[in-house]
Amino acid sequence: MVKPIKSTTFKGLGFWPYNFKMIPVETISAIYEDFLTTEDPKKQRGRGAFYTPRFLAEMVVDTAVRGEPNILDGSFLDPACGSGIFLVILFNRLANRWIRSQAGRINYISQAKALQDILARQIRGVDIEETACRIACFSLYLAYLDFFDPPDLQEHTERTGQPLPKLLDYGDIPGRPAADIPVILKADFLAEETLCGETFNCIIGNPPWEGRQSKLSAQKYRADA
Numbered sequence: 001m002v003k004p005i006k007s008t009t010f011k012g013l014g015f016w017p018y019n020f021k022m023i024p025v026e027t028i029s030a031i032y033e034d035f036l037t038t039e040d041p042k043k044q045r046g047r048g049a050f051y052t053p054r055f056l057a058e059m060v061v062d063t064a065v066r067g068e069p070n071i072l073d074g075s076f077l078d079p080a081c082g083s084g085i086f087l088v089i090l091f092n093r094l095a096n097r098w099i100r101s102q103a104g105r106i107n108y109i110s111q112a113k114a115l116q117d118i119l120a121r122q123i124r125g126v127d128i129e130e131t132a133c134r135i136a137c138f139s140l141y142l143a144y145l146d147f148f149d150p151p152d153l154q155e156h157t158e159r160t161g162q163p164l165p166k167l168l169d170y171g172d173i174p175g176r177p178a179a180d181i182p183v184i185l186k187a188d189f190l191a192e193e194t195l196c197g198e199t200f201n202c203i204i205g206n207p208p209w210e211g212r213q214s215k216l217s218a219q220k221y222r223a224d225a
Contacts, residue, residue, distance in 0.1 A: 052206045057085045061093070064204050072097055074122070074201025079189040081125030084136030086205050087183075088143045094118045095147055108148070112160050115144055119167065120181045124200065126189045133186045137167040140183065 065071050072094060078086045095115050099106065119140065127133050141164060145151040157163050165180035171187050171194075187194045 052082070052085050054085060054089075057089055057206075060204060060206075061086065061089050064202055065093075071202060075199075076123060076202050076204055077195075077200040078125045078205035079203060080205055080208050081127050081136050081184065082132050082206075084125060084139040084184070087123050087125050087136060088139050090204070091118060091123055091140060091143050094122055095143075099147070108159050111147065112156070115147060116165060116181060119144070119165075119183050123183055124185070124195075124198070125183065126185045126187055126194065128186070128188045130186050133168055133184045136184045140167060 076087075076090050078084075081087055095118060098114050098118065099111070123140075125133075125136055127136065141153075142151075144164075145153060145156060148156055153164065166177060167179060167181055167183040169179040169182035169185040170176035171185060173186070185195070189195070
């Protein structure tokens, strides 16, 4: 299902040169869980790193936006985003909503700008694990590129005149590159300084669990989020 493409296609992003169009985000989530299990199974259990099936994430999003006609004009936060399933679903809905509102008055450049504006203004995720943050960014890249035909990074770069923006925000960690659009933050959400001053219309996600069928690691979110 994967087709080799030019090796320069993912230059600068650290991706290997293949076309990932046919990989659904839930598969990426399952791979992420497998990675953590292989690397450190005790850490996986302790941090509650278990992915949320897409149908459950869709149901949660449906419940969150139902009866709130203006909520999709607001901003969303997933404070324990893992591989990004909730953020991808939200991004897809926000992007489709914008596309429908244009009634065909879209060109490639304007669409790229609008979708990047959605990432910049309406989507935010936090996770304490760097592996999760990277995979969440990767999932959002795939969701973003899927709105273009073909969903090819090299062609997108050539047509827009710029590479995909860096989405991973390392906060104050020294020596790490700055994000172009700070969408995914590597941090402990429960730390006092995390997201200080930022506000959101809706917090949505699946908090960490200490294990399957067990209690929540985080019993509550910060009230000032």
